[in-house]
Amino acid sequence: MLKVAIFQFSGTGNTYYISQLIQGEMREKRIICDLYAIEALKESNHLIDHYDVIGLGYPIYGSSIPYIVRKWMNRLRFRRDKRGFVFCTQMMFSGDGAAYGARLLRKKGYRILEQEHFNMPNNITDYKIFKSSRLINYEKIESKNIKKVKRFVKNILLEKKQLTGSNPISLLLGLTQRIPYHLMERRFMNHAILLEKNCTLCNKCVELCPTKNFVIKDGTLRVRNRCILCYRCVNHCPVQALHINKRGLVDTPYHGPTKQFKIKDVMIDDPLNEVIDELEIIQ
Numbered sequence: 588m589l590k591v592a593i594f595q596f597s598g599t600g601n602t603y604y605i606s607q608l609i610q611g612e613m614r615e616k617r618i619i620c621d622l623y624a625i626e627a628l629k630e631s632n633h634l635i636d637h638y639d640v641i642g643l644g645y646p647i648y649g650s651s652i653p654y655i656v657r658k659w660m661n662r663l664r665f666r667r668d669k670r671g672f673v674f675c676t677q678m679m680f681s682g683d684g685a686a687y688g689a690r691l692l693r694k695k696g697y698r699i700l701e702q703e704h705f706n707m708p709n710n711i712t713d714y715k716i717f718k719s720s721r722l723i724n725y726e727k728i729e730s731k732n733i734k735k736v737k738r739f740v741k742n743i744l745l746e747k748k749q750l751t752g753s754n755p756i757s758l759l760l761g762l763t764q765r766i767p768y769h770l771m772e773r774r775f776m777n778h779a780i781l782l783e784k785n786c787t788l789c790n791k792c793v794e795l796c797p798t799k800n801f802v803i804k805d806g807t808l809r810v811r812n813r814c815i816l817c818y819r820c821v822n823h824c825p826v827q828a829l830h831i832n833k834r835g836l837v838d839t840p841y842h843g844p845t846k847q848f849k850i851k852d853v854m855i856d857d858p859l860n861e862v863i864d865e866l867e868i869i870q
């Protein structure tokens with residue numbers, strides 16, 4: 588039986604949501620499909636040994652891949668025996684956002700089966716320019732993406748290779764965002780988070796941050812230099828004390844793509860992962 592592992596990073600839940608839809612569709616087709624949280628893993632080569640196909644999911648940041656995912660990819664061992672697929676979520680447009688990840692996976696020896704973009708709500712909530720889409724239509728998100736995921740999974744299994752964003756125009760459009768984003772990332776990323784005085788020391792950002800960028804010491808919240816711009820803390824601070832935009836606070840935080848969504852779920856591997864359970868039983 589085909590064994591698929593999806594490795595995903597999701598700052599605010601959109602990529603996790605699409606990962607779960609893909610996992611559900613694969614499982615419906617009786618394929619073993621396990622879901623892992625990149626932020627919870629130091630190294631994944633030992634896990635990958637047990638799967639035939641690797642899926643990679645991430646949110647688009649300036650037509651690029653979040654730093655935490657790029658770091659994870661750097662540690663992947665080169666191997667020619669694995670196949671892969673890539674998907675990313677974006678609020679609007681990334682040119683070659685998924686093709687970029689696919690190219691990096693190819694460099695690691697993987698044969699790419701399919702790549703796709705999924706449009707999801709915007710999670711940048713402290714810039715006025717991005718505030719137009721604050722009313723979330725949960726039904727629309729579901730119906731639109733279920734159809735697209737079904738097509739995506741079918742393409743993976745039939746190796747149809749529509750390979751969204753692989754043409755030269757998409758590459759060019761991607762580069763026009765990616766180059767400035769990487770310059771900006773290098774300059775600002777590490778000291779991006781700004782803290783307001785109304786912080787209540789509730790510890791939520793300490794618990795939620797994927798890079799452990801916050802510590803409470805001597806009765807104050809300290810921000811270390813590890814921000815990867817995922818906007819998780821910004822959107823889940825209960826008093827909107829955190830922001831990245833120097834001139835803007837959050838008025839309507841983004842709390843995820845479903846009404847029942849729980850942010851902590853994005854941080855852990857799926858408790859129902861099958862292959863690892865099997866391995867633990869054998870050991």
Ligand SMILES: Cc1cc2nc3c(=O)[nH]c(=O)nc-3n(C[C@H](O)[C@H](O)[C@H](O)COP(=O)(O)O)c2cc1C
Pocket residue numbers: 596597598599600601602603645646647648649650651676677678679680681707708709710711764816817818
């Ligand atoms: C730093 C940053 C940069 C972003 N850049 C883009 C972009 O270039 N194009 C786009 O369509 N969306 C962009 N977005 C929006 C996210 O890609 C989108 O909301 C995504 O679905 C969030 O996924 P997540 O909830 O899994 O973190 C950006 C978001 C952040 C935080």
